[in-house]
Every structure is written in structure tokens, then in C-alpha cells.
Amino acid sequence: VAAELTVGEFSRMTHLSVKTLRHYHQVGLLEPAQVNPETGYRYYSPNQIPQAQVIRRLRDLEMPVAEVRAVLAAPDVSIRNAVISAHLDRLETELGKIHTAVDSLRSILDTPESAVAIEHRTT
Amino acid sequence: VAAELTVGEFSRMTHLSVKTLRHYHQVGLLEPAQVNPETGYRYYSPNQIPQAQVIRRLRDLEMPVAEVRAVLAAPDVSIRNAVISAHLDRLETELGKIHTAVDSLRSILDTPESAVAIEHRTT
DNA sequence: TTGCTCCTCACGTCACGTGAGGTGGC
DNA sequence: TTGCTCCTCACGTCACGTGAGGTGGC
Numbered sequence: 001v002a003a004e005l006t007v008g009e010f011s012r013m014t015h016l017s018v019k020t021l022r023h024y025h026q027v028g029l030l031e032p033a034q035v036n037p038e039t040g041y042r043y044y045s046p047n048q049i050p051q052a053q054v055i056r057r058l059r060d061l062e063m064p065v066a067e068v069r070a071v072l073a074a075p076d077v078s079i080r081n082a083v084i085s086a087h088l089d090r091l092e093t094e095l096g097k098i099h100t101a102v103d104s105l106r107s108i109l110d111t112p113e114s115a116v117a118i119e120h121r122t123t
Numbered sequence: 124v125a126a127e128l129t130v131g132e133f134s135r136m137t138h139l140s141v142k143t144l145r146h147y148h149q150v151g152l153l154e155p156a157q158v159n160p161e162t163g164y165r166y167y168s169p170n171q172i173p174q175a176q177v178i179r180r181l182r183d184l185e186m187p188v189a190e191v192r193a194v195l196a197a198p199d200v201s202i203r204n205a206v207i208s209a210h211l212d213r214l215e216t217e218l219g220k221i222h223t224a225v226d227s228l229r230s231i232l233d234t235p236e237s238a239v240a241i242e243h244r245t246t
Numbered sequence: 247t248t249g250c251t252c253c254t255c256a257c258g259t260c261a262c263g264t265g266a267g268g269t270g271g272c
Numbered sequence: 273t274t275g276c277t278c279c280t281c282a283c284g285t286c287a288c289g290t291g292a293g294g295t296g297g298c
Binding site (some may be wrong): 024084102 | 159180182183204207208211214215221222224225228229232
């Protein structure tokens with residue numbers, strides 16, 4: 001009943017590339033509200049925008065597509081939030097590890113004559 | 124001149140999977156010290172271990188293989204360090220963004236009746 | 247007619263992992 | 273003989289991107 005948007009329009013409004021939108025259609029993550037059976041043209045509804053933004057946020061946080069799908073299919077807001085929260089926890093643990101690794105590498109780089117020089121011993 | 128190690132042994136010492144070692148051989152990132160031309164068996168030298176560990180560290184920090192190769196081929200320690208440092212900077216910027224996104228998502232989740240409810244308006 | 251948008255294959259990319267089928271040495 | 277390790281294809285995975293070749297509406 002709402003005005004339909006073409007992929008291009010929907011792409012601009014959601015900042016998801018057209019290729020990505022087609023991909024999401026194909027894997028059933030985000031289906032267009034309508035598809036013209038003759039031309040194959042995809043049409044999205046404006047009220048699909050919030051959902052597309054949720055998808056984009058979760059994908060930006062590297063949540064796998066399958067998990068994003070699970071989040072959207074969650075029967076209950078509290079379940080949904082629990083799944084997201086679990087992912088955020090994993091992510092933060094990851095960030096911590098990477099941060100530690102970065103620091104450790106930096107300290108190696110800041111120590112000119114140490115482990116870095118090992119490779120020159122053969123000379 | 125040093126005792127040679129098989130892939131399996133080298134894998135255990137570097138914590139790189141055998142498949143990964145074969146892959147690194149194929150793409151020329153880490154070549155075995157010797158390859159038996161009859162059997163195709165790969166043999167690594169113990170003094171390749173430090174290099175393998177550098178590779179592992181950089182890959183753990185999601186540095187693309189091509190860039191790792193560039194780091195190893197750097198003619199000069201200062202150039203090498205500059206490349207690594209540039210990557211670390213990019214990484215930290217990334218981490219910051221992700222952290223912001225996580226916080227913002229968390230605050231949305233902590234606010235029960237807001238944007239999350241938009242999807243139910245059609246009902 | 248020209249442009250722009252849209253479409254469908256099919257293949258590419260990145261960094262491996264999986265699995266089949268087979269060999270060699272203790 | 274049994275096990276374990278090693279090998280080479282070839283294809284799979286994940287999430288798209290690229291590019292060819294073609295269509296439809298203003």
C-alpha cells in the first residue's frame with residue numbers, strides 16, 4: 001500500500017549496494033516487498049528501511065548472515081536481544097585480544113635490536 | 124645444514140595448520156627450505172620458525188597476505204616497521220569504530236520500547 | 247537516439263578448509 | 273598388515289564484487 005522503491009532508490013536510502021541487496025534477496029535475508037514477474041524488477045517498501053538498517057548494523061559488526069537471519073526471525077524481543085548481546089560479548093573479547101596483540105607488536109617494533117634482528121643472523 | 128622438519132612437525136611448532144602451510148607455499152608467502160622432487164614432500168628448516176611466527180602474528184591482526192609478503196620483502200627494517208605501523212593504525216581506527224557501534228547497539232537494546240518496536244507498527 | 251536503471255548468468259576474490267584417492271616409511 | 277603422515281587435485285565456503293550482454297522507460 002506504501003509507495004514502492006526500486007533497488008537503486010532503496011540502495012541509496014539504506015547504504016547497502018545494489019549488488020548486496022540482490023545478494024540478500026537471493027539468500028533470503030531481505031526479500032523485496034514485491035517482484036515484477038515479467039521484468040524481475042525488485043520493489044521495496046519504505047517500511048523495510050528499518051529492517052535493512054538493522055541488517056547493516058549487524059553486518060558492520062561482522063555478524064554472519066545466518067546469525068542475522070536468526071536475529072530477525074527471533075520470536076521474541078528478549079531472545080533477539082540475547083542473541084545480539086552474545087555476539088557483542090564475543091566481539092568485545094575479540095577486540096581485547098587484537099588490542100593486546102597490537103600492543104605487543106608495537107613494543108617489539110619499538111625495541112630496535114631484538115627479535116626483529118633474528119632473521120639476519122644467517123648473514 | 125640444519126635438521127629438516129616435515130610439514131606436520133613445522134605445523135606443530137608454529138601453530139599454523141598443514142593446509143595453511145601448503146597454501147602459503149603455493150602463494151609464495153612461506154616456501155619450504157627444501158622440497159623433495161620425487162615425493163613432493165616439504166621440508167622446513169628450524170630457522171624458518173621466527174618468520175612463520177611473524178606471519179602468524181600479522182595474519183592474526185588480519186593483515187592481508189599480500190601485505191605480509193610486502194612486509195617480509197621490505198629491504199629495510201624501518202620501512203618494514205612503517206608498513207606494520209600503518210596497518211596497526213588502520214586497525215585501531217577500525218577497533219574504535221566497532222566499539223562505537225557496539226555501544227550504540229547496546230544502548231538501543233537497553234531501551235526496550237523504541238526503535239526496536241518500529242517493525243511492529245504494521246500490526 | 248541517448249542515458250540511466252534494471253536484469254541474469256557466470257566467474258572472480260580472499261584465505262583457507264574439506265574430502266577423495268593414493269603413496270611411503272616405520 | 274596396520275597406522276600415521278604426506279601428497280595432489282578439485283570443489284566448497286563466506287559475502288559479496290566484477291563484468292558481459294541485454295532490456296525497459298523517460
